[in-house]
Every structure is written in C-alpha cells, then in structure tokens.
C-alpha cells in the first residue's frame with residue numbers, strides 16, 4: 001500500500017497524544033512517544049484509560065510526520081505505544097518513519113502476531129517491548145480479553161527471530177503473586193527465552209480501568225525463580 005494514496009490513514013486522528021522527548025522509553029535512545037488510540041484489552045491496572053477508550057485522538061499521522069521532519073538529527077527514534085498500536089495499520093506508517101531515518105520501538109500486548117511478523121520481515125522495527133500480562137490461567141481475569149493464544153504466538157515468533165526485544169510484566173500483588181510470576185518465568189524458560197525479564201511495579205493512579213488501589217502486599221523478590229535475569233523498574 002502506498003501511504004500517499006491512503007488519505008484516511010494519514011488524516012485519521014489515531015494519535016491520542018505525542019510525548020516529544022523521552023530518554024527512558026527506548027534504551028540508549030532519544031525518542032518521542034506516539035500514543036495511539038484504542039486497545040483490545042481492559043487490564044485492571046491500566047492507567048491509560050483515556051487512551052484505551054478513545055476512538056479519536058489529538059493528532060493524525062500527517063501531523064506526526066510534520067513534527068518528525070523537524071526532529072531529524074535531534075531524536076534517534078520513535079516509540080509506537082498506546083493503547084495497542086497494532087490495532088492500526090502500522091506498515092505504511094513505519095515505512096514513512098523509516099524514510100525520515102528514525103529507529104522504531106513498538107510497545108505491544110502481542111495480540112497481532114501477523115502484523116508483528118510482517119513488520120519484522122520488512123525490517124521496519126528496531127526494538128519491541130512485549131507485555132506478558134499474566135499466566136494463561138489468569139490472563140482473562142486480568143486483561144478481560146481471551147487472547148493468550150495470540151500473545152503466545154507473538155512470543156514464540158520473537159524468540160525464534162533475531163529481533164531485539166524484551167518481555168515485561170506489570171506487577172500488582174493482589175492480581176499477580178509470586179507463584180504467578182514464577183509460572184511466567186517457567187514458561188519463558190521452557191520456550192527458550194534467554195534475555196532480561198523486566199518487572200515493573202504497578203503505578204497507583206486514581207484513573208485505572210479496574211478502579212484498583214495500591215496493594216497492601218509487596219512482591220517477595222526472594223521467592224522468585226532466579227534462573228532468569230530479572231530487572232525491576
């Protein structure tokens with residue numbers, strides 16, 4: 001598809017917001033973050049509620065590209081986040097970003113393995129952060145979606161590929177306990193995942209989807225399987 005012919009994609013306001021500068025989101029890169037509207041999950045701890053439920057954002061990609069043209073030489077990379085960015089047609093968007101010389105990081109819940117595969121095969125991505133939301137037995141309860149199999153397909157594909165990527169999990173101790181995290185670690189090891197495993201503490205805001213509050217318990221890190229390199233954020 002030629003993006004120049006796809007006016008609807010360019011003009012549609014599918015970007016909820018744009019963070020113009022971040023040095024934290026893409027390891028070792030100065031990037032901007034493009035927050036794309038909508039999500040196909042409803043994770044209880046999600047604090048991006050407004051993005052998840054939005055059908056329209058502040059910007060179109062026309063406007064994002066105008067911004068990016070002024071950042072050539074100043075930023076290294078673009079982070080496509082959300083919401084769930086892969087709900088949108090990313091191939092033509094990524095091609096345009098690449099033409100401007102930026103690297104691309106994709107944040108994803110992994111539920112669109114076909115698009116992830118296509119983007120990688122076209123060499124359009126430089127880094128992926130894949131959320132491993134919960135063990136299969138708790139996946140539906142926490143994400144309010146029944147898409148573990150799709151996520152699982154993406155994970156297997158990434159492990160078998162040469163793609164630079166990370167797996168990460170948000171931990172709220174009332175939702176995921178140490179046994180659940182160990183189940184995830186066991187699954188990652190069984191699949192042959194040999195990179196860092198990132199755990200991030202739930203960030204308490206008054207605007208999360210499940211109206212949850214800070215857990216009274218803390219994850220006991222000494223109970224976690226240590227045959228994988230865990231990094232807490």
Ligand code: SF4
Pocket residue numbers: 039040041042043045046047048052082083084109
């Ligand atoms: S945390 Fe869950 S609901 Fe929120 S954007 Fe990510 S996948 Fe969607």
